[in-house]
Amino acid sequence: ATMSCRYAVYAGEHWSPSPHQWELLMGLQPIEERQRISRFHFKKDAKLALAGRTLLQHAASTALNQPFGMILFGRTAEGKPYVKGPDDGRHVMPWYNLNLSHHGSWAVVAAEESCLVGTDVMTVKPQRMGEDAETFLNDFVDCLTGHEWNQIRKVGRDSNALLFAFFVFWALKESYIKAVGIGLGLSLTRIEFDVEEELLSSRPRDTHGILRRNAATMKLDGVTRSDWSFEVGQVDEEHVMAVACGPLSDAIGSFMQALRARAKLEEPPSRRGDIPGEVQLKYLEFHELLGQELGEAYGDGK
Numbered sequence: 001a002t003m004s005c006r007y008a009v010y011a012g013e014h015w016s017p018s019p020h021q022w023e024l025l026m027g028l029q030p031i032e033e034r035q036r037i038s039r040f041h042f043k044k045d046a047k048l049a050l051a052g053r054t055l056l057q058h059a060a061s062t063a064l065n066q067p068f069g070m071i072l073f074g075r076t077a078e079g080k081p082y083v084k085g086p087d088d089g090r091h092v093m094p095w096y097n098l099n100l101s102h103h104g105s106w107a108v109v110a111a112e113e114s115c116l117v118g119t120d121v122m123t124v125k126p127q128r129m130g131e132d133a134e135t136f137l138n139d140f141v142d143c144l145t146g147h148e149w150n151q152i153r154k155v156g157r158d159s160n161a162l163l164f165a166f167f168v169f170w171a172l173k174e175s176y177i178k179a180v181g182i183g184l185g186l187s188l189t190r191i192e193f194d195v196e197e198e199l200l201s202s203r204p205r206d207t208h209g210i211l212r213r214n215a216a217t218m219k220l221d222g223v224t225r226s227d228w229s230f231e232v233g234q235v236d237e238e239h240v241m242a243v244a245c246g247p248l249s250d251a252i253g254s255f256m257q258a259l260r261a262r263a264k265l266e267e268p269p270s271r272r273g274d275i276p277g278e279v280q281l282k283y284l285e286f287h288e289l290l291g292q293e294l295g296e297a298y299g300d301g302k
Contacts, residue, residue, distance in 0.1 A: 003063045003093055003113040006211060006243065006281045008121075008235055009289065011051035012105025013044070017286075020301035024294070025050055025286070028057070028069050051286075052100045052107040056081065058289040059109045064092050068291045076254040078183030083262060094263035095248055099178050106235050108281075110243045114269040116251055118179025120171040121241045124164050133159030137166055143188045144169055151194070155201045164240065165200045168232055169193055171242035172216055175230065179244040181255030192219045199232060208234050209281040211243060231279055241281070 017025065026034050033053055040046040060071040060083050072085035083096060098111035104123030111117060126136035137152075144152075144166075152165040172193050177186055199215045211231035218225050228246040235241050248268035251259060259268075287295040 003096065003111065004279075005059055005063065005109070005111045006119075006231075006279055007055055007059055007110075007284055008106055008108045008209075008241075008281050009051050009055050009284050009286065010105060011047045011102065011107050015047065015051075015286075017047075018302055021286070021298055022050075024298055024301060025054055028290075028294070029053055030073075048102040048107060052102040052109075054286070054289050055107050055109045055284070056098065056100045058284070059098050059111050060096075061291075063096060063098075063111060063113070068289075068294060074258060076181055076258055078181055078185075078252075078254060080178070080181045080183070080255055082255065082258045084258070085262075094266040095259060095268050097259060099175075101174075101178070101241075104239055106239050106241075108235065108241055112245060114248070115245045116179040116248055118175040118177065118244045119241065120174035120178065121235060121239055122167045122171050122174075124160070124167050124238055124240055126163070133162050137162065140166070140170075143173075145189050145192045147192060147194075151197070151200060154197065161201070165195075167240045168195060168200060168216075168242070171240055172218070172230055172232065172244070175242040175244035176218060176228070176246075179246055180250050181252045190221050192222075193217070193230075194219075195232070208236050209283065211241065211279040211281055213277055213279060216242075233281065235281065243279075 037046050037049045040049060057068060057071055061068050064071065070086055071083060073081050074084040075081050081100065093113040096113045097117060098109055099118045100109050101119050101121045103121050106121050108119055108121045110119040126133065148169050152162060155161040155165045173188050173191050176191055194217050196215045199212060211233035213229060213231045215232050216230040218228050218230065228244060231243040233241055287299045290298055
């Protein structure tokens with residue numbers, strides 16, 4: 001079985017950890033992460049950041065068969081987290097890599113062992129309260145290509161439909177950028193997506209948690225990249241999510257160095273196995289993220 005995972009944990013306003021639960025989760029983080037999380041001005045941002053780190057640790061420790069909290073993460077110069085250790089010489093999944101995103105009410109993680117993976121989750125609404133869709137979209141006119149805007153305009157004039165279509169493209173672009181490890185340096189219009197019309201316009205309500213694969217294809221600098229595959233779906237009514245998977249050799253320098261440091265002399269696999277047409281997102285609760293003992297302590301600490 002390939003170690004492919006898509007996880008989500010809810011960290012919105014209906015998640016109110018007790019002081020005991022908050023301390024338990026914070027105590028499982030390395031000191032620099034604790035400091036980073038406690039610097040957030042708004043509690044909702046701190047909650048998302050802590051949920052994201054907890055989910056990241058869960059994904060890696062499950063995949064690499066380590067107790068929770070034993071995985072060491074590093075960050076590249078561009079800020080991309082990667083698995084650094086423990087280096088126990090066993091080379092379990094030497095090219096395992098994972099990516100985290102959080103926005104609105106959700107933290108999500110995608111992980112793969114034989115390809116690069118990136119993910120992005122976005123709340124489908126204008127980022128400033130009370131702003132209408134057209135005004136909001138005008139701010140982003142230079143971020144998408146003309147061909148992408150044409151696809152968005154095809155969904156009609158309904159502002160929810162327009163916003164949904166826009167955020168599908170946004171999440172797809174971010175997922176690619178995060179997979180290769182670029183940070184914010186790449187011009188977004190160098191990447192162009194074709195998205196199935198049906199996916200953009202129908203936005204079916206009963207498919208939360210189903211990530212559709214091959215509903216989108218990418219061109220980079222005008223060249224179709226069929227060695228990359230993309231998944232798109234809704235986490236819930238208000239959140240859209242995309243996942244990008246591509247060849248390990250596309251990792252940028254700093255990220256490739258980090259991957260190679262763990263893989264040692266193992267060459268990257270050249271292609272991944274066959275993948276189903278849709279992928280199920282797995283929704284987790286906090287006590288499930290922590291393993292049995294810690295999970296029970298979390299549950300007892302309400």
